Amino acid sequence: MQQDARQHENTLLSVRDLEVSYGGNPVLHKVSFDLKKGERVAIVGQSGSGKSTVVAAILGLLSGAGRISGGSILLNGEDLADASEKDLRGIRGKKIGLVPQDPMSNLNPSMKVGAQIADALASNGMRGREAIKQRAVELMTEAGIRDAERRYDQYPHEFSGGMRQRVLIAISLAGEPDLLIADEPTSALDVTVQRQILNHLQTLVDARGTSLLFVTHDLGLAGDRTDRIIVMAEGRIVETGTPWEVLLNPQEDYTRRLVAAAPSASLAADPTSAPMAERQGPEPVLSVRNLAKEFKLRGQRGRRIQAVDNVSFDVQRGTTTAIVGESGSGKSTVARIILGLETPTAGVALIKGESIATSDPRTRSALRRIAQPVFQDPYGSLDPTFSIERLIDEPLRIFKVGTRESRRERVAELLDQVALPRTVAQRRPHELSGGQRQRVAIARALALEPELLILDEAVSALDVLVQEQILDLLGDLQDRLGLTYLFITHDLAVVRQIAHNVVVMKTGKVVEAGSVDQVFLAPSADYTRELLGAIPGAAFAS
């Protein structure tokens, strides 16, 4: 007993045979792991793998009918699995801090930022208004918020996403916890911001000797930031090891697939993926010339924002051009202009030499048959009241193509093309998974035999394995049907995998453009170098 205790005195958190059930159904099966003092450990898995359930169980915040049905969670030798709500309240915040996922919804919008940090300090037993304020400003400064004294009195809407996440980090550290749990802390942020925040978080945690449990879906990120990786799938731990072991020498089949699919980790490992830059025809399918779009800001007396500023590029037949940029770079506005959903302030977007912004409805209608979109969110882009068959043949009905029988035939054909069973035709979108829905969206986009697909963050909302399948499908369709893609994304790793040419945008302007090899191997703009440097997992791309 004595010896046992000494062996574990370095262990902060010990999860043993943890089982969590919703109703009668167990969703976690015998999950066991240890976390040493000062150690950084990542839990990696896709959605539904149970990684967030583990966190919720540790914090005693299981939702709804969820409960711990077996095993133990020892924090400093204290069992949290059967602690009362009152005991847990003393532990949360003081011993365990949480950095939540979504910085937009985790701050109270009607409360000053400083007051929210002060609140956390007061609930951790700190007394004295001046002392609390001083400590809050200190925490904000430590979390990397400049000019903290002034910003103390601002409201969350005056902070950017990255800054709000820093506020949340300050709150999570208010109680000087021994363990910090970060649940996908940066998945809502741009890559360069993500890097800054994580660098900062890592420095803070290391300086205090705090242990970090880092939950993420991104293997590359986990590899960069932690000492040990736990891979989870379907409520079980699949594999545990150091980043080098897991990423470079995965033992389990599932991990191997995950590593292969993680675009970030295989960045340079597959330099043959896009050798087709020479595939350039004489006449471009899409030609964007000096495009500009200015938005008036509502309620700010004529203040304008230049969303797109003098953007020009060409897209050759049968190739994929990616537009890369962080949020606010104007990449989506470019897509909306090309699709005729916004009118440009200046310049033109020509599809096969004609502009969709024309006043002639016949030309517009003809161009819409040539260029079709696929949107980011497969849950929002399909009308939930339609059957899959009706969704896919809607464009055919609008353009009065064929008879009822021939349309039915075409839907079956399209389902084959996107590798969905024909039986899904009579189902409704909510009965399908995210990946299947995105296949339906692609099938619909293909219904009119377009030449150009505008893919606006088309794989960003999908899990990495599903993402890889959809990217494979897109590559396959391009080879078979000679499609041209305009691929809009924030994810450079995906660009590397699918695109031939790339256009890098920042605040409405084109920063750099060229073939993927050029831009990735010899970037000329500082901003591109910064973006490339921020891709997680680059160190593991042998």
Next chain:
Amino acid sequence: MAVTDIRTAAPSSAGLGSGRGRIWKSLRRNPLGMAGGILLALVVLVALLAPLLAPYDPAQVHFATPFQKPGTVGFLLGTDDLGRDIFSRLVFGIRSSFEVGVLAVLLSVIIGTPLGLLAGYWKWLDAIISRLNDVTLAFPFLIIAVGLVAITGPSLGNAALAIGIAHIPAMIRIIRGETLRIKESDFVVGAKTMDASGGRIIFQHILPNTASSLIVQATVIMPAAVIGEAVLSFLGLGIQPPAPSLGIMLSDAQQYLFRSPTAAIVPGLGIAAICLAFNLFGDALRDALDPAATSRKK
């Protein structure tokens, strides 16, 4: 390619089932909602089968036997001041309340929905429709009712008309709000890029997606209309005696409140039962139809 799909197919719809199945399942899990549903079914049955259930003509007077106590042989709930059978009058009163309610709901749906869709979809129409709507909202429903009755005379139809008109503004606002929301969704934007016309988008995409709010709003208007009918009839602006109405029964009974309290309690309970049925069922239906609520349960 086909092999890879076994994975993506897995998490499809284990606990969801079809749309209708899911709603039914959610309703069944809600005991209060079930109670409301059963009460509602009972009320509907009574309204439909009134002529079969009532032992007497509700207007038939028995001068020999006024103020009978409940349980008297032949008169289940007793008789009122004119010796009319209270049970028969209750049954027919529920029937007329129901008629007014259904007519009022139909009126507000038929007029409010298209206006709401138009206002939500086209900005320039919104300016016109919403301003007119604000004007209508400014008139209290009793003023509208009194005005209508002054012009056309009191009747069941006019009571329904007045109540229906009074509920159109709320209907327009709700459908307009839903339209504004759905208009921004990707599937509508996608339909535009397929060159779909405005009419097509409104009827095929927006209208079906407003259905759940429409149904829920109908369950809100219904009890309000039942109370409205009782108020109008109580004041002599609605259904005219000797036709039976819960409001008229209340109004007749108030003179003899101490001598024969049952004559007032029975129609009061009738009104309460109808409203309770719709409110409980409406709440449960709202939970069942709200997609956000179901996704939270996941």
